[in-house]
Amino acid sequence: xxxxxxxxxxWAVDFxxxxxxxxxxxxxxxxxxxxxxCPIARTERYGGAWLPTRHADVSAxxxxxDHFSSRSILMSAVRPPLEAxxxxxxxxxxxxxxxxxxxxxVLLPAFSPQAVGxxxxxxxxxxxxxxxxxxxxxxxxxxxxxxxxxPVRVIATMLGFPLGDDDRFREFVVEVIEGVDLPPEAxxxxxxxxxxxxxxxxxxxxxxxxxxxxxxxxxxxxxxEQLGFEHVGxxxxxxxxxxxxTTWSAIGASLFHLASTPGDRERLVAEPELVPTAVExxxxxxxxxxxxxxxxxxxxxxxxxxxxxxxxxxxxxxxNRDPEFLAxxxxxxxxxxxxxxxxxxxxxxxxxxxxLARMELRVALEAWLDAxxxxxxxxxxxxxWSGGQVRGPRRLPIAIG
Amino acid sequence: MIxxxxxxxxxxxxxxxxxxxxxxxxxxxxxxxxASVLGDGIVPAGEEDxxxxxxxxCPEHAIAIDxxx
Numbered sequence: 001x002x003x004x005x006x007x008x009x010x011w012a013v014d015f016x017x018x019x020x021x022x023x024x025x026x027x028x029x030x031x032x033x034x035x036x037x038c039p040i041a042r043t044e045r046y047g048g049a050w051l052p053t054r055h056a057d058v059s060a061x062x063x064x065x066d067h068f069s070s071r072s073i074l075m076s077a078v079r080p081p082l083e084a085x086x087x088x089x090x091x092x093x094x095x096x097x098x099x100x101x102x103x104x105x106v107l108l109p110a111f112s113p114q115a116v117g118x119x120x121x122x123x124x125x126x127x128x129x130x131x132x133x134x135x136x137x138x139x140x141x142x143x144x145x146x147x148x149x150x151p152v153r154v155i156a157t158m159l160g161f162p163l164g165d166d167d168r169f170r171e172f173v174v175e176v177i178e179g180v181d182l183p184p185e186a187x188x189x190x191x192x193x194x195x196x197x198x199x200x201x202x203x204x205x206x207x208x209x210x211x212x213x214x215x216x217x218x219x220x221x222x223x224x225e226q227l228g229f230e231h232v233g234x235x236x237x238x239x240x241x242x243x244x245x246t247t248w249s250a251i252g253a254s255l256f257h258l259a260s261t262p263g264d265r266e267r268l269v270a271e272p273e274l275v276p277t278a279v280e281x282x283x284x285x286x287x288x289x290x291x292x293x294x295x296x297x298x299x300x301x302x303x304x305x306x307x308x309x310x311x312x313x314x315x316x317x318x319x320n321r322d323p324e325f326l327a328x329x330x331x332x333x334x335x336x337x338x339x340x341x342x343x344x345x346x347x348x349x350x351x352x353x354x355x356l357a358r359m360e361l362r363v364a365l366e367a368w369l370d371a372x373x374x375x376x377x378x379x380x381x382x383x384x385w386s387g388g389q390v391r392g393p394r395r396l397p398i399a400i401g
Numbered sequence: 402m403i404x405x406x407x408x409x410x411x412x413x414x415x416x417x418x419x420x421x422x423x424x425x426x427x428x429x430x431x432x433x434x435x436a437s438v439l440g441d442g443i444v445p446a447g448e449e450d451x452x453x454x455x456x457x458x459c460p461e462h463a464i465a466i467d468x469x470x
Binding site: 105108109111112113114276280337338339340341342344346347348350354355358 | 415416417418419421422430432433434454457458459460461462
């Protein structure tokens with residue numbers, strides 16, 4: 001059951017990021033707002049929120065952590081209590097400075113390029129395993145048969161969680177991230193179920209430490225003090241939730257683009273050394289993630305009277321397509337050489353898992369292009385995109401040839 | 402002789418890693434993924450294009466390139 005959301009009639013003053021049209025095709029909506037007299041849209045839904053669309057506004061807000069708090073980064077009808085700061089529900093993404101710095105510093109070594117490099121061979125082997133299971137079929141769902149599974153397996157392996165629990169992770173992700181329009185009680189229930197699951201895993205790791213990320217976090221210290229059970233649990237929640245939905249979306253959106261753009265697909269098959277450059281362009285053009293902030297005190301932001309506790313969405317995908325930021329921003333140019341995109345955010349909250357996500361996306365595309373060099377979209381009308389703050393294909397019928 | 406030198410503003414670098422991916426002979430990641438300049442930052446002959454691409458792709462505008470004598 002979802003709360004009642006009347007369809008949006010005027011995006012400038014009544015936007016809703018869970019509207020079906022926003023999920024299916026947000027680009028014209030952002031273009032319309034961006035080129036209007038006020039490029040920051042407003043809504044009274046969710047208790048009041050703003051939607052900047054220009055790169056300059058999105059980046060200014062991302063950098064201003066004094067006026068725009070990360071206490072909650074998922075916009076819903078529920079604002080977490082002020083006491084949730086400074087840690088927030090999922091540190092460090094939900095934390096403000098100065099707490100944020102230590103909570104982030106402790107996590108980054110596990111996601112450095114060096115650490116991620118060690119996971120590449122097993123990721124490729126897993127992609128090949130998924131591909132082998134698809135061979136012989138004419139049409140597959142690249143979203144659920146392929147893209148979705150990759151980040152689930154990678155993060156579960158890193159955390160040392162039972163691989164057989166993959167289906168449960170997927171449920172948590174969908175309920176928490178895509179369930180923002182559920183009534184508050186239902187949202188609390190789904191968060192509760194997730195924390196209950198994590199508690200059992202952490203207790204098992206406390207009793208039986210091993211060489212994985214969960215044990216690493218349990219032993220980690222900030223200023224000589226261990227993180228504590230609550231901090232570890234919430235950070236793991238972040239890794240599961242933020243690591244799965246997002247990467248799944250990026251892989252799926254990239255396959256969607258290549259399936260519907262034969263010229264780009266053929267070029268990458270012929271020039272596989274171009275894949276890393278193409279990955280950056282696909283991340284720019286189909287950036288999955290929109291973040292949220294809460295205004296800390298009344299502020300006039302470029303003519304918008306923002307009030308304390310208003311939400312502000314940070315649509316990095318809209319910023320990436322701002323023609324003032326980048327020439328031909330609406331076109332996908334897979335060999336684009338100058339591409340300062342912010343698919344992973346800007347400033348102190350740069351996605352901690354960005355190196356991992358890039359590796360997964362590149363390896364997933366390389367394995368797929370090797371196996372199915374002539375794939376095409378099987379049914380353009382059968383593609384379904386998720387709404388809300390993480391956008392990617394949730395159904396993607398592809399003929400693998 | 403004039404050559405190019407790259408420099409990173411450590412306060413602006415957030416570890417996106419575009420520079421060390423595009424120009425691994427000039428930049429390297431530290432243990433948290435932030436970038437540092439290899440050696441004295443002087444751009445060897447043949448690396449000029451890669452240096453310019455690293456500068457032009459940094460989302461935080463954290464890299465500068467200067468002529469150095």
